[in-house]
Amino acid sequence: MKQPGKQWILRLAPLAALWLSFAASQASASGEWTTFRGNARLSGVATDLPAEALEPLWLFEVEEGIESAVAVHAGTVFVGALDGNLYAVDFATGKQKWKYSTEAEIKSSPSVRDGVVYFGDGDGVFHAVDAATGERRWIFEAEAEIVSSANFADDRVIFGSHDQFVYALKPEDGSLAWKVETDGYVYGTPAILDGKVVSAGCDGLLRVLDVRDGKQLAQIEVGAYVGASPTLDGNRAYFGTFENQVLAVDLEQQKILWSYQNPDRQFPYLSSAAIHDGLVVVGGRDKLVHGIDAESGKSRWTFSARGKFDSSPVIAGGRAWIGATSGELFAIDLESGKAAWQFDTGSSILATPALAGGRVLVGTLDGRLYCFGAR
DSSP, rough: OOHHHHHHHHHHHHHHHHHHHHHHHOTTTTTTTSSTTTSSSOOOOOOSOOOOOOOOEEEEEEEOOOOOOOOOEEEEEEEEOOTTTEEEETEEEOOOOEEOOSSOOOOOOEEETEEEEEOOOOSSSEEEEETTOOOOEEEEEEOOOSSSSEEEEEEEEEOOOTTTTEEETTTTTEEEEEEEOOOSOOOOOOOOEEEEEEEETTEEEEEEEEEETTEEEEEEESOOOOOOEEEEETEEEEEETSSSSSEEETTTEEEEEEEEESSSSSOOOOSEHHHHEEEEEEOOOTSSEEEEETTTTTTTEEEEOOOOOOOOOOOEEEEEEOOOTEEEEEEEEETSSSEEEEOEEEEOOOOOOEEEEEEEEEEETEEEEEEEOOO
């Protein structure tokens, strides 16, 4: 389905009363998407499959743009916006439940654990907010902007900051468990697997840290700035760089296994990769989505669009869901690399889609949050 977002909004209003009550009865209360990439290793794979026939179900509008991916927990959608507010929206109807105000832009995607929503803001303040009420639990002040989302391991809340630190906080009160200094911005979200934190940043290094005390276990030189979050699969990490490459790194051998580069278009990667069944999928600023063989690093297919891809793909049901700066949301078939579904929002998409309860949710730079599902 492809149609201009503004035309759809005009047609929506007369129908709203007819389908809102139906949507409320059909929404899955069990659908969860509680972290930026779906799980601690940041695989970008959803366990809830979207409905076969997707239609717009509701639209939620904020005052300024949305770059943050949403989190979904216990029937509530949490989304941060450039207007400085974290919004809690009813998953079934799209109606606002509450909002929590900060004093800075929110680009960090919210993460939810044990009834608390965690996110950072443009002033370097990291917030813990009660998911049910929107009341502040605590804040922690870093020294610069936080775009990284929070990840979790045991009793640690872990994120990076532009102040060149990776932080681990205690969830009960926000006190510092440890911090590790780097030599550049930490833009992406740290990945976690088997008690290890894997973080890349703008100092050209991939670090492996002990989740308990922050002790550095490995330091691997990748030779490029990294704005994306690493994706872990076993002992390997996959991520794109600002030197126009996608890398596979062996964390045990501490070496780069392969480097993939588009032979025709040399552009950076800010999109974080998704990996499933031996296929690495990543969006590029070359206006392509790349399907790369995880073992060999060879291209299986590329998908071309009118705009660049800073949004990160999410895989479910044999498809990769991703947004483009040209405004389209795509579902790309993983076998053929062709679009199986698309929708034109009419505004740039930087946010990463979230898949939960049979639905697909994504925000746009004109401040609209779309929810697609089976009507």
